[in-house]
Amino acid sequence: MAIAKSDQMIPDFTLSPHIDQVGVEERASRFTKRSIKKESKMNGLKLVLNMIDLTTLEGKDTDGKVKQLCYKAMHPHDAYTPLAGDSEGAIPSVAAICVYPSMVKVAKKALGNSGIKVASVATAFPSGQAPRDIKIRDTKYAVNEGADEVDMVISRGKFHAGEYNFVFDEIACIKEACGKARLKVILETGELGTFDKVRRASDIAMLAGADFIKTSTGKISPAATMPVTLVMLEAIRDFYYKTGKMIGMKPAGGISKSKLALHYLVMVKEVLGEDWLTNQWFRFGASSLANDVLMQILKEKTGLYQSANYFSVD
């Protein structure tokens, strides 16, 4: 990426670094080789749980479903009191609830003053195929309803057509519409095709004002993978070195097992360092991951392998 002469100048994004696919895949596979046991595993699992954006993004979502999910977010497991800070044995709550704009008010009310954030997808999620003024209204609606965070999608069609400035402007407009809400920019890497394009889209999003960059909507396969997340983490690292500004990362979709989630934490630590190991800077977008983490935590606590039958579905 060419370095802008002044803050106002938009750089030429076609000059974003190229990615060595073989190297990235090899490097990403190394992170799965670390051995994390006993107390470090327990701490890792709790951290993972605390980084989850518990998500429901279905056409069939109802108020009841969202309320139930909010209860789960606050009390992941009834046997161990949540929100008790560092006290022994407590299981932390998740980071946020992620819903459609129409469900923000319900979620906000259900979560009360628990400290759990409400994230709302916006900008014609998941396709992003809508005119800009509608996207802006969509975003403002979510924020006015009380969303603490906004997850927007980029216009992949425009991106593929090479209209990088269009994509940049759009993100900047949405950022403005967000006001105080933090903005997560979904690249939908499964539709971008190559690591080069993922890197380019990451650079555009960060420069346009994203607080977080996020891999996927969860509606397209492949969703988050370790190599694609590594490419984005490296983009965040380079951006940090250049500007001193921290950007968050959110892999979403396809992470349903605790072991894989721990591999992601290893990757974050080894690429970005410990500063990023909080839910302010790293999130998992997932729905079924939470139960698997709970099962592993209970396995560590009780010594018994657990069964999904004894955990709430939502």
Next chain:
Amino acid sequence: MEKTIKKSALSISENGLEKKNSSKRLEVLKTYKIYIGGQFPRTESGRYYMPANAAGTKLANICLSSRKDFRDAVVAARAAVSGWSGRAAFNRSQVLYRMAEMLEGRKAQFIQELVLQDSTKAKAEKEVNLAIDRLIHYAGWCDKFQQLFSAVNPVASSHFNFSVPEPTGVVSIIAPQGDSLLGLVSVIAPVIAGGNTCVVLASETKPLCSVTFAEVLNSSDLPGGVVNILTGKPAELASWFVDHMDVNATIYCENNSDRRKMIREKSATNLKRVIFYDKINWYSDEGQSPYFIMDTQEIKTTWHPVENIAGAGGGY
């Protein structure tokens, strides 16, 4: 000086390969591996043990399975429950029959392995034949036991009330130590005939037939994960077999009172069904019956409201 080659020093066989009279061909020995989810992995632990027969001949390197192999096997068994229990009973019957067919075709190998494990030729042949017949026996029961054990119950209200047996889910089995083929088949067959899936720990001292039986299963239309076979030591694995929360029933075939007590206690974690088969002579008629199928079934009773359609005032 010219070199001369003595023709007598080497002889060329008909296929053109050099043949040395003195050296024997190296046998290609089978690697005995475990069977999880339709695959033959080695044990995750990388540990092996080498059981020997009475004459002191080492049988083979056998996988010494760990609790993590068991954990993986339970995951595979659980994933297979809905598919296997959802099959038509008649189809399950066909699969069990196919298992018998495949076993028949590999009779010689089983007899050889049994003889290596201290059986006589005649006794081994009898054991294999009985194992095949036992599969046929349970293949026949697949689509019949439900009628036999179901009931329409008389109730004092306008309900149609009926009870039917349904599979309990994942069953962990510690197989008989002695009759390493017949015992194994006799405990697996009724469990899967009823639509359950299982994880089996084969005989510790005589494990050869169990792995070969897994190869039979693998080539007989049985979906992966329905039967998972581990080799190893009950002393190490028994407690894991019984305190896993995702296992619904445990079958224990050894006669070890301490371990039975432990199994009774640990099964309380999720109230799993515990079944002891230590006194059964698998060679006799008492070794096969539909009651073995019922041991891993749960009776489900349904109250279905009915109304007197012809009469007045009905409706709900």
